[in-house]
Amino acid sequence: MTVHSFEEHFEEKLDKDIAIEPRDWMPDTYRKTLIRQISQHAHSEIVGMLPEGNWITRAPSLRRKAVLLAKVQDEAGHGLYLYSAAETLGVSRDELYDQLHSGKAKYSSIFNYPTLTWADMGAIGWLVDGAAIMNQVPLCRTSYGPYARAMVRVCKEESFHQRQGFEIMLTLSNGTEVQKKMAQDALNRWWWPSIMMFGPPDAESPNTEMSVRWKIKRFTNDELRQKFIDVTVEQTKILGLEVPDKDLKWNEERGHYDFGAIDWAEFWNVVKGNGPCNKERLETRKKAWEEGEWVREAAAAYAEKRKKKAGEQQAA
Amino acid sequence: MSQQTAEHKSEWPLWEVFIRSKAGLDHKHAGSLHAADAQMAIENARDVYTRRMEGVSIWVVESKYIHTSDPDESASMYEPANDKIYRHPTFYNLPDELKHM
Numbered sequence: 108m109t110v111h112s113f114e115e116h117f118e119e120k121l122d123k124d125i126a127i128e129p130r131d132w133m134p135d136t137y138r139k140t141l142i143r144q145i146s147q148h149a150h151s152e153i154v155g156m157l158p159e160g161n162w163i164t165r166a167p168s169l170r171r172k173a174v175l176l177a178k179v180q181d182e183a184g185h186g187l188y189l190y191s192a193a194e195t196l197g198v199s200r201d202e203l204y205d206q207l208h209s210g211k212a213k214y215s216s217i218f219n220y221p222t223l224t225w226a227d228m229g230a231i232g233w234l235v236d237g238a239a240i241m242n243q244v245p246l247c248r249t250s251y252g253p254y255a256r257a258m259v260r261v262c263k264e265e266s267f268h269q270r271q272g273f274e275i276m277l278t279l280s281n282g283t284e285v286q287k288k289m290a291q292d293a294l295n296r297w298w299w300p301s302i303m304m305f306g307p308p309d310a311e312s313p314n315t316e317m318s319v320r321w322k323i324k325r326f327t328n329d330e331l332r333q334k335f336i337d338v339t340v341e342q343t344k345i346l347g348l349e350v351p352d353k354d355l356k357w358n359e360e361r362g363h364y365d366f367g368a369i370d371w372a373e374f375w376n377v378v379k380g381n382g383p384c385n386k387e388r389l390e391t392r393k394k395a396w397e398e399g400e401w402v403r404e405a406a407a408a409y410a411e412k413r414k415k416k417a418g419e420q421q422a423a
Numbered sequence: 424m425s426q427q428t429a430e431h432k433s434e435w436p437l438w439e440v441f442i443r444s445k446a447g448l449d450h451k452h453a454g455s456l457h458a459a460d461a462q463m464a465i466e467n468a469r470d471v472y473t474r475r476m477e478g479v480s481i482w483v484v485e486s487k488y489i490h491t492s493d494p495d496e497s498a499s500m501y502e503p504a505n506d507k508i509y510r511h512p513t514f515y516n517l518p519d520e521l522k523h524m
Contacts, residue, residue, distance in 0.1 A: 128494065130491065130493070130494050131494050132494075132495065177474075180470075180474065181474070184470070184471050184472075184474060187456060187471050188454055188471070191437075191454050191455040191456060192454075194437070194455070199434060200434055200457060201433060201434050256454075257454070260454075264474075264475070403433070403435065403459075406435070406459035406460075406463065407435060407459050409459065409460075410459040410460035410463075413460065414460075
């Protein structure tokens, strides 16, 4: 086949919703876009463990602690599913880690905000995981097979993350005056960053158009953001809390909530590395990787020794 | 399934994981992971792929030992089956009153 017919065959598969698999021909930019998106996603899962890890030892009850541990363990798992999906595109795990640790690769900016109170565990589960789910559900049908399969697994597991978060918020909202205030404060601090999680507006998102055409993305940033706001505002009413947006208003004509202007300067500032916790997150992550080096080496040496021994026994 | 392109010395080898979700069913490919040896691959597979009782049995095999057919040759590879629709039961035109067949 000529390059031209390879490309035609690829486009034809996309049109028919036939998944692209690792060894199939694909355009270089499709491969690069996928590696970037999947690895960013994997890095986000891994760095995403840090703000919550902060609260494991201080969870208010054994039940909450067991739940938070399970959630953080899931995030490690999600990172691993995604890294292995990215590896099917010909990039190595070491390269991916290196991109994260050197700051070359990005992860979701939301994890560069601090977790100040226990209520933040509620707000993160409810809002951050909620926004992530909104983003991820359509990705279960993304055109690249290994990514789609990883996302199916992630989405199945993620639902408990959001529910446990809402439960924390509900308990605090129904608690003492101080507890309710704590819940409102967490909502105030996490609302806008959560809305920004969907990424820049469509008009300023250079990758969106191509990604939608290639069926990597199924909806645009703005479509998903609107959907998230519409469902989350209703959920806030159950908590009896207030969304920190004075311009928020139901628009009968559009059938959606109108919302206030998003501070994109803040978003880009955090993306560029100037958020409250960027440095701390990356340093913690690098420290964990470096301090684990002797473990990785010891395990490899042990495996080598056992292989050798088995070889000698066979020879004897 | 993953392909390892370059040599990465510090990296543990890549393993493919297959999981039997319950007795009576086939092992099915679940994904891949890195591990120093087979035992660690099985233990890691348990933690990564069966946190919610998804499996009763795990197979692992180093990815480099898996050989695959070439997708670019699919057309000629599966061509022999194309014109043999008589291998399917629906190929045979039989009267409606015929039962239990």
